[in-house]
Amino acid sequence: MDWIRKNDKLISVVAVLVVTVLVWEVLCWYFEARDFILPAPSRIIMEWAEAPGYFLKHAGYTLMTTLVGFALAVVLGVAMAVGIVHSVFLDRTLYTLLVALNSVPKVALAPLFVIWMGTGSEPKIAIALMIAIFSIVIDTVLGLRSADSDMINMARAARASKLQILMKIRFPMALASMFAGMKVGISFALIGAIVGEFVAGETGLGHVILLSQGMFDTPRAFVAIVILGIMGTLLFYMVEVAERILLPWHVSQRSAHTH
Amino acid sequence: MSRENSYVSIRDVGKVYPSPHGEVTALEDINLDIHNHEFVSLLGPSGCGKSTLLKCLAGLEKATKGEILIQDQPVVGPPDDMGVVFQRDILLDWRNILDNVLLITEFRRLDRSKYEDKARALLGRFGLQGFENRHPWELSGGMRQRASICRALLDDPELLLMDEPFGALDAMTRDDLNLELARLWQDTQKTVLFITHSIPEAVFLSDRVVVMSRNPGRIDEVLQVDLPRPRHLSVRESPEFGAYVSHLRQRFAQLGIVHGD
Ligand SMILES: Nc1ncnc2c1ncn2[C@@H]1O[C@H](COP(=O)(O)OP(=O)(O)OP(=O)(O)O)[C@@H](O)[C@H]1O
Ligand SMILES: [Mg+2]
Numbered sequence: 001m002d003w004i005r006k007n008d009k010l011i012s013v014v015a016v017l018v019v020t021v022l023v024w025e026v027l028c029w030y031f032e033a034r035d036f037i038l039p040a041p042s043r044i045i046m047e048w049a050e051a052p053g054y055f056l057k058h059a060g061y062t063l064m065t066t067l068v069g070f071a072l073a074v075v076l077g078v079a080m081a082v083g084i085v086h087s088v089f090l091d092r093t094l095y096t097l098l099v100a101l102n103s104v105p106k107v108a109l110a111p112l113f114v115i116w117m118g119t120g121s122e123p124k125i126a127i128a129l130m131i132a133i134f135s136i137v138i139d140t141v142l143g144l145r146s147a148d149s150d151m152i153n154m155a156r157a158a159r160a161s162k163l164q165i166l167m168k169i170r171f172p173m174a175l176a177s178m179f180a181g182m183k184v185g186i187s188f189a190l191i192g193a194i195v196g197e198f199v200a201g202e203t204g205l206g207h208v209i210l211l212s213q214g215m216f217d218t219p220r221a222f223v224a225i226v227i228l229g230i231m232g233t234l235l236f237y238m239v240e241v242a243e244r245i246l247l248p249w250h251v252s253q254r255s256a257h258t259h
Numbered sequence: 260m261s262r263e264n265s266y267v268s269i270r271d272v273g274k275v276y277p278s279p280h281g282e283v284t285a286l287e288d289i290n291l292d293i294h295n296h297e298f299v300s301l302l303g304p305s306g307c308g309k310s311t312l313l314k315c316l317a318g319l320e321k322a323t324k325g326e327i328l329i330q331d332q333p334v335v336g337p338p339d340d341m342g343v344v345f346q347r348d349i350l351l352d353w354r355n356i357l358d359n360v361l362l363i364t365e366f367r368r369l370d371r372s373k374y375e376d377k378a379r380a381l382l383g384r385f386g387l388q389g390f391e392n393r394h395p396w397e398l399s400g401g402m403r404q405r406a407s408i409c410r411a412l413l414d415d416p417e418l419l420l421m422d423e424p425f426g427a428l429d430a431m432t433r434d435d436l437n438l439e440l441a442r443l444w445q446d447t448q449k450t451v452l453f454i455t456h457s458i459p460e461a462v463f464l465s466d467r468v469v470v471m472s473r474n475p476g477r478i479d480e481v482l483q484v485d486l487p488r489p490r491h492l493s494v495r496e497s498p499e500f501g502a503y504v505s506h507l508r509q510r511f512a513q514l515g516i517v518h519g520d
Contacts, residue, residue: 153345154343154345157337157343159339164365168366172351247353249353
């Protein structure tokens with residue numbers, strides 16, 4: 001009973017998924033839906049089981065692109081945010097520009113990256129990075145700025161240097177906001193990787209979907225989509241687990257409020 | 260210029276804050292000397308510039324007029340030999356209590372191992388032994404404020420600045436902490452500037468009470484408190500204590516400030 005209570009969220013998620021898949025299967029069977037319109041879950045699983053190596057290879061490529069793009073977005077994004085918070089010039093120029101560009105549909109820029117960087121993995125990583133970095137920069141800036149002025153005064157009164165205040169006060173205080181940005185960022189990085197694969201190249205799940213479309217091979221496209229769904233979910237939880245490890249105080253306070 | 264024994268000298272200090280709605284004069288013509296080993300309270304209504312004066316003295320804000328000397332040296336930034344306790348405990352949630360108290364060893368690059376025993380002893384003195392490894396969110400408000408006092412005292416500063424440290428606490432915890440602070444002062448003879456809204460608290464703790472008035476923030480009166488030391492809570496029942504309190508209450512009434520407590 002205890003186990004059920006502790007994992008009630010997980011159990012409800014699994015239950016909803018199982019019911020959805022069952023309803024889907026029954027509806028396909030009842031309406032005799034043709035595979036190229038909407039394949040039944042059983043058909044999708046069969047398709048996957050026929051060529052697991054093929055899907056693994058493409059999924060691995062997409063995962064690599066996403067992770068590299070995301071990691072670069074975090075490193076660059078946090079560096080930019082620190083610069084923006086500490087320099088009025090960067091705030092007026094770079095930050096203003098970033099906030100303005102954030103509302104532009106960045107996916108539209110994807111073909112340009114192929115022109116600039118060719119058809120290898122570089123443009124895909126670059127697109128993932130570009131799409132992911134906005135929320136990371138904006139939320140990190142927000143977090144670094146939100147550090148409570150009493151706390152900064154306390155540190156200054158204890159003769160802390162600017163760097164010490166950044167490392168020991170501003171950063172830890174900004175972590176919650178940074179993680180909010182990174183959770184959005186990791187999903188965007190995956191979108192960026194897929195968009196990159198749509199635009200050019202011969203590898204990755206985006207490429208598999210595009211290829212299946214050309215051959216009306218809907219089951220294969222669905223396998224790719226299912227893998228993408230699983231991948232996106234796992235990547236999101238990866239960031240959340242990192243948050244739990246790094247911010248036990250924050251998470252514990254949050255759960256204290258919800259109970 | 261400097262008077263004998265005067266640890267802090269505040270001379271003709273004024274502070275004007277720029278603000279979107281025009282300038283705010285927070286302080287005007289402040290003159291005050293705080294002697295070595297003296298406990299001085301700043302008492303005044305909200306917005307009369309008490310925190311501003313403390314921040315100027317702590318080197319966190321620059322006075323726009325006049326000068327502040329600590330041991331005859333003009334204050335340009337936060338001085339070395341000073342500890343500050345703020346109204347909120349502002350402990351760092353991601354550190355345990357011991358690491359919070361030891362924070363300044365990191366800021367000042369002091370040898371942590373040399374200070375660890377001292378930190379434990381301080382925590383013990385303030386009734387926090389056994390809580391060294393707890394995190395701030397696991398402690399009550401009174402315990403948190405005790406920990407932040409320990410943090411301010413770690414390097415044994417000569418000057419202790421306290422900005423309404425007990426303002427957020429309930430009456431019983433407040434009495435406890437008043438007593439602990441009175442004992443601490445008795446033992447260490449630190450020079451203390453203590454800000455409060457509470458008249459009895461100011462009288463109980465202080466050698467002198469500085470009464471401030473508002474708009475602009477000025478010193479209205481300085482009251483010498485000649486109650487015998489060491490003081491116990493029972494001193495509050497004495498007629499002398501009552502006389503000081505009612506004098507200050509009347510002063511605030513004359514200033515047009517209704518002061519409830
Ligand atoms: N950073 C600031 N910028 C502009 N005005 C300020 C600033 N800090 C304080 N003031 C103004 O200066 C005046 C004095 O403020 P201060 O915080 O020193 O008052 P206080 O006596 O500590 O009040 P309280 O008892 O409520 O803490 C107030 O009118 C306040 O609005
Ligand atoms: Mg104040």
